[in-house]
Amino acid sequence: PRESTMAGRSAALDRKYLFEYDVGLWTFGSMQVLRDKQTKELVTCKTIPKSAVRNPDDVFTQLLALKQLQQETVSSVKDVLEDQSNFYVLSEKLAGNDVADWVVRVQEEGCWLQEQTVANYIRQTLIAVAHGHSFRIVHRDLRPSSLALTSQLPDASVKVCDIGLYSILDPSSETLQRNPGPYTAPEIRQGNGQLNPAAADVWSVGAIAHALLVGHPPDRSVEPLALGPAVLGVAAGLISRRPGSDVWSDRTSMSRDFVQLLLRQDGNRPTAACALQHPWLKGVVSLEAEHRIRGDDVQQRLICYMLAVLLVPSLLEYRDIYKLREAFDKADSDTDGFVGRPIAERILKERGLTAVTMALEVADVRGTGVYDIFSIIGAFFIATEFFAKEQQTSSLNELVNRMSSSFFLTFGPAPMLEDIRLKINQNGPCAIARDLETHAGVDYEEVFDSFPEDSPIDRSQLLESLAQSAGYGTLLKVDLDIDGADESDESWGERLHNFGLGLFASSLFQTCGMDKVGDRGFSRITATVW
Numbered sequence: 001p002r003e004s005t006m007a008g009r010s011a012a013l014d015r016k017y018l019f020e021y022d023v024g025l026w027t028f029g030s031m032q033v034l035r036d037k038q039t040k041e042l043v044t045c046k047t048i049p050k051s052a053v054r055n056p057d058d059v060f061t062q063l064l065a066l067k068q069l070q071q072e073t074v075s076s077v078k079d080v081l082e083d084q085s086n087f088y089v090l091s092e093k094l095a096g097n098d099v100a101d102w103v104v105r106v107q108e109e110g111c112w113l114q115e116q117t118v119a120n121y122i123r124q125t126l127i128a129v130a131h132g133h134s135f136r137i138v139h140r141d142l143r144p145s146s147l148a149l150t151s152q153l154p155d156a157s158v159k160v161c162d163i164g165l166y167s168i169l170d171p172s173s174e175t176l177q178r179n180p181g182p183y184t185a186p187e188i189r190q191g192n193g194q195l196n197p198a199a200a201d202v203w204s205v206g207a208i209a210h211a212l213l214v215g216h217p218p219d220r221s222v223e224p225l226a227l228g229p230a231v232l233g234v235a236a237g238l239i240s241r242r243p244g245s246d247v248w249s250d251r252t253s254m255s256r257d258f259v260q261l262l263l264r265q266d267g268n269r270p271t272a273a274c275a276l277q278h279p280w281l282k283g284v285v286s287l288e289a290e291h292r293i294r295g296d297d298v299q300q301r302l303i304c305y306m307l308a309v310l311l312v313p314s315l316l317e318y319r320d321i322y323k324l325r326e327a328f329d330k331a332d333s334d335t336d337g338f339v340g341r342p343i344a345e346r347i348l349k350e351r352g353l354t355a356v357t358m359a360l361e362v363a364d365v366r367g368t369g370v371y372d373i374f375s376i377i378g379a380f381f382i383a384t385e386f387f388a389k390e391q392q393t394s395s396l397n398e399l400v401n402r403m404s405s406s407f408f409l410t411f412g413p414a415p416m417l418e419d420i421r422l423k424i425n426q427n428g429p430c431a432i433a434r435d436l437e438t439h440a441g442v443d444y445e446e447v448f449d450s451f452p453e454d455s456p457i458d459r460s461q462l463l464e465s466l467a468q469s470a471g472y473g474t475l476l477k478v479d480l481d482i483d484g485a486d487e488s489d490e491s492w493g494e495r496l497h498n499f500g501l502g503l504f505a506s507s508l509f510q511t512c513g514m515d516k517v518g519d520r521g522f523s524r525i526t527a528t529v530w
Helices: 004-009 055-068 099-108 116-134 165-169 174-178 187-189 197-215 253-262 279-284 287-294 296-315 318-331 339-349 357-363 373-387 396-411 417-424 434-440 444-448 459-467 493-500 502-512
Strands: 015-025 029-036 041-048 076-083 086-090 111-112 147-148 158-160 237-238
Touching: 015 041, 015 459, 029 147, 029 158, 055 076, 055 158, 055 165, 055 396, 086 318, 099 111, 099 147, 099 197, 116 158, 116 253, 116 279, 147 197, 147 253, 165 174, 174 187, 187 197, 197 253, 279 502, 296 357, 296 373, 296 396, 296 434, 296 444, 296 459, 318 339, 318 373, 339 357, 339 373, 357 373, 357 396, 373 396, 373 434, 396 459
Parallel strands: none
Antiparallel strands: 015 029, 029 041, 041 086, 076 086, 111 237, 147 158
């Protein structure tokens, strides 16, 4: 009987869960599917023998810490239990199996994933990895089977499983070094001295992208995922492969540039947060595409973000911007120009703000959970002006209305573009617009390109122009032609340099290519879960 089987397994589990079925073995023990007695939801249970780990008391504390990783692209840990012999890590059970199974199935039908599907999967993976890194928690053993699908439909989303587990159970990577896979970073396989574990995760994401795009991981000496014959019939999210063609011939050069960037040697890779800014991801998964998928939420956040760009020079004190820049620089321990949500919240709360949640959600237009310096400044401005006063804002619609009213109070009831330009660029002892262009990746002339040159701007024209701007003139949109890039041999970094995104962007994307191990902390293995 199911109950007796369950009781024989563990009384600790039997109190809360019913046994459903065995899945099999995983690296550190066995795996089962259970059903929560109270919620009736299925959960995946990974069993870890205490005899297989050092310092069991410390391990249990670190496993409990994984419950803080609550994010929509993370397969979250719901519970951690123990008995005399084992630890039990219980996480959500998703309906769509994993990406490895899905890719094998579609390739057996002679199809390949469409590039937009791959970009979506990789983007969601990087969001999860960056979220973990913001808590100083790494994965270390990312592979296609680590990416669970929320359903069996073509529009399924990815959730990353097991973030933090391998760092806790194999802190010195001995198990990975004995049994490396094709998605294991070379520095882990080779056992090269001091490791940057966050960089190893980035390499693994690059290897997964390589496999999803061309059918095999970067190391040709290992068994490929699967390769089927090309056929004419295709399903949603798939493409057919041209017989005898080069493996990259059906892919854009920008996708290959992305993969090559992530597969660089340790010390020259972008962080996960910075990889999310690559034009392949921003172009294929554009703001327009996100708006079609997620609706008005994205468009309203974009409008609020762009209104903040226009209003900050006139309404925010320079000393606030300076203090935010100072706090951001201190918090950006890997010097990549981005911080995660937990750090962003801390920066704002240290400035005396309490109602920061919605302001940060607005500033995170793309929903990545990572923030550049202007996102922090914009969130501070929104929280200060619209959430920290007597008349607090309760919805995005209301925020759009209040911010647009503030725009016309600042620039006039029906301003011409030249009026806006003069107001923003007004000279003074501290010209905020120049500071934002130098240090926050803003280009006001590009922002102004969204507006009509010779007619007054009313509320309808304002909102329409900002909604259609796609973040042009800010770091929300990198002005690169994805299709046109196919004709160029330039890499992402070279093209950014040639397009000239200003002093801030230049320094940002130079540091994005580097994983620095130094005194600032993130790259050193100091956190208990690393």
